[in-house]
Amino acid sequence: MADLSVNVAGVEFKNPIIPASGVFGYGREYEEFYSLSKLGGIATKGTTGTLRTGNLSPRIAETPAGMLNSVGLQNPGIDTFIEKELPNLLTKDTVILANIAGSTPEECAEVAAKLDKTDVHMIELNISCPNVKQGGAAFGTSCTSAEAVTAAVRKATSKPLVVKLSPNVTSIVEIAKAVESAGADALSMINTLLGMRIDVRTRRPVLHNNVGGLSGPAILPVAVRMIWQTANAVSIPIIGMGGVSTGEDAIELMMAGASAVQVGAAIFTDPYAPIKIVDEMNAFLDENKIASVKDIIGTVKPW
């Protein structure tokens, strides 16, 4: 049994695997399958200042080796989250990353300030949601706005702050540097890639929102590349994600430079995916006589 524990921005995780925001709700549905304490952490559904109803259906489409979604940040709002969901999550013996979003830097800061008064372990600021018209990815696609929203949230909280980056940019490294300079404690990347599918019989986009975020195994190599490039350019830790469905995928992201790994679409294919990935990582480490998973972070040997 290898040591699977990792540390991200001062927060100790028992293992590196975290269900990604949006796939796991607030954890209740998956507790039917397994104890949430088996997870390194949980990134909760993106939560905004007030209730959001989300986009019209269809919100989901299958793609080669992946899927598109355009849920549009449907959530009950931060007050309901803090009152009804967070207390339950905090009893689960796992790290809780509260994922937050907003239409303006002020809304994001207000949400963060409310969470600052709770016992949540980390805040994950989403500046990269491709499915909402205001805010979301609009913050994450220019250095100035990414810096501004990060700075506003930084001022509102002393909790460890993770900023989730959009891959839908010319240079994710530049955005990462801007966010680091604005006070982020860690980065999480990559959010979904903007995509689209058309039903050729009706000539209608499959998604009612026309476009949506691509996730699943198809995006793994993009995630590996972006994490590797970013890890070489910043000094804060990275929580990697993007198409991870096996232990070896997670090891790959860590070798590219990630200190922990989120799992998204794979949970739809197999609800037990996060648990199996932890086991597979352990088996890989044992087979290769690596004592601690920390020893593989950023150890890729580039040509």
Place this chain on the structure above:
Amino acid sequence: MKYTQGQYPIIEKKTLAKEMYSFVILCPEAAEAAVSGQFVHIRANGFTLRRPISICEIDKNKGTLRIVFEVRGKGTEEIAKLNKGDLIDMLAPLGHGFTIKPELNKVICIGGGIGTPPMLPLAQIYGEKAVAITGFRSANAVILQDDFKKTGAETILCTDDGTMGVHGFVTQPLEEILKNGGVDAVYACGPMPMLKGIAALAKQYNVPLCEVSLEERMACGVGACLGCACKTKKNDEEYFAHVCKNGPVFNAEEVVW
């Protein structure tokens, strides 16, 4: 446990019509927990998303669930390749099922096309107190007629093109029955325009209970991802419910058509 995931053996496979298949699956835990109107979420080898398929029969004694599905695309095509003896990866039973009231005297169960299978468990429960109206495009798409007859329910078959049974939509015989009164509940599953028409008739004739089973593109199947939204209303306030958890069965009064 409310629902479970596992690999279960297919103990019977039948072809019911062109591209329409019936599987009987041995899954005692899921069968024990299942109620009519719920669905199973099936992994299609090589695909990211599972495919939701309604439950067509529940046999708690034998520990089996039966599903009947149509090949609609590449995912269901992959599932249809499975044979008797193969294992099927299934998450079940999922969703909110039909409201069953044993004290009711007369209920109507209406299935349109591939919406017909979830009506069979209802006909089995209500037996002679049920009228099963089923509608299909054409004679070559007709399924499950013998199964419905075995339940003791009165059966009315409709085809859009008149090649078998009544020529026309299910709403015609439905209205005839409703005119005579005495109907306690209407249950339906099928295409949205059909459900909309049924809901309107049920309201017009003051049927006390009308429940419809809806369909939507789905990811998690358990209520976590919020992918399968459908517009519903309660106390005149509209909101997005989710077909996988709040449904697939909804009170027709709550659906925003």
